Amino acid sequence: MSGVGGSRRTITPEEARSLGTDVAHNEMDNGQRRFRLVNEDGSSYIRTEGSDKGAWENSHYHKQVHELYIVERGWIVYAELNDRGQAAFTYLSKGGTIDVKPITIHNIYMPAFAVIHVVKYTGGSTLKPDWFASPELDDVTKGISEDKLLQSLNKDR
Template structure:
């Protein structure tokens, strides 16, 4: 097996791009020239919501490596739908689906983005209606809603 340097990878259309986000998360990305990417996200010291968004063509697969996350989605009826994902669970998000993620402290996710179109760059569009429903939702309120949903599902 032969190593590929970062410079060689870039010549092949793969870049390493890493950031500390405004919410304190650390994101470590490998980004392809076709718009596909792999992202490892490590949560902030305090839990935080990301920014609600959707993609025109990209699809995403979220995988929880450590801890848990809350997935929020804006339904076609403009209602908030919440889902809890724990270690080892995954979720597929199709194009045009407004969504957001809450990551509590000590959580790690992997996200695979694929199916984009290099002509739509970036294929990321704010979903402000979902932000209005999620960004002020505290971790305590979020856990209460998720627990109530779980109990309701158990009764059915």
């Protein structure tokens, strides 16, 4: 088979798994659909599609994983908890990106039908899984409606 970049051979799902890469697709409790390509070294790619209504994800942090968020469609709000326990919010529109470093407590609000891409990279993380909940940030974010969130950021729908 030829195509862009010359000839290529299809790698079967079984062969990919034997090489350390698998897929994992889920519908989350908040209605978001996540399509994942996951490597055994802790790196992954995730396409997240918002449901028909906006929702907060679950606040968390990683000890070794970096996360690069890319907004494909719509917008998101990135929330981060600082060392003093205060939340800061950043609005990202289509094409916007944010690189989240390890040990950064964060959360994402996705409105209806938004699409984001998340690239998780590690440099060889030894922690599996490297995902730790943050009830402290959930206490701040999960009670904020989309209307109040946009109003506080001086943004329109």
